[in-house]
Amino acid sequence: MNEEEQLKKFNMVTKNQKSKYANEIEYKEEVGACKGGLEAAYEIFMVNPSSYNFTILESHMMRYQNIMCNCYYGE
Numbered sequence: 001m002n003e004e005e006q007l008k009k010f011n012m013v014t015k016n017q018k019s020k021y022a023n024e025i026e027y028k029e030e031v032g033a034c035k036g037g038l039e040a041a042y043e044i045f046m047v048n049p050s051s052y053n054f055t056i057l058e059s060h061m062m063r064y065q066n067i068m069c070n071c072y073y074g075e
Helices: 004-015 022-045 051-070
Strands: none
Touching: 004 022, 004 051
């Protein structure tokens, strides 16, 4: 997968994710949801390392990376 395809997939996976959250609680809830989804996808992939499960894991990694690097809360 080249860089353009990766960026297209990243934008598709994170398009409904907010970049700014009203307060810390809302932000931390989303971080927790992303982290939980990533952990579950990783566990499923480790049990059954299929290409489909890797695609799901990759999507969850992108969402988690986005919220940790590109999102914030408050003013």
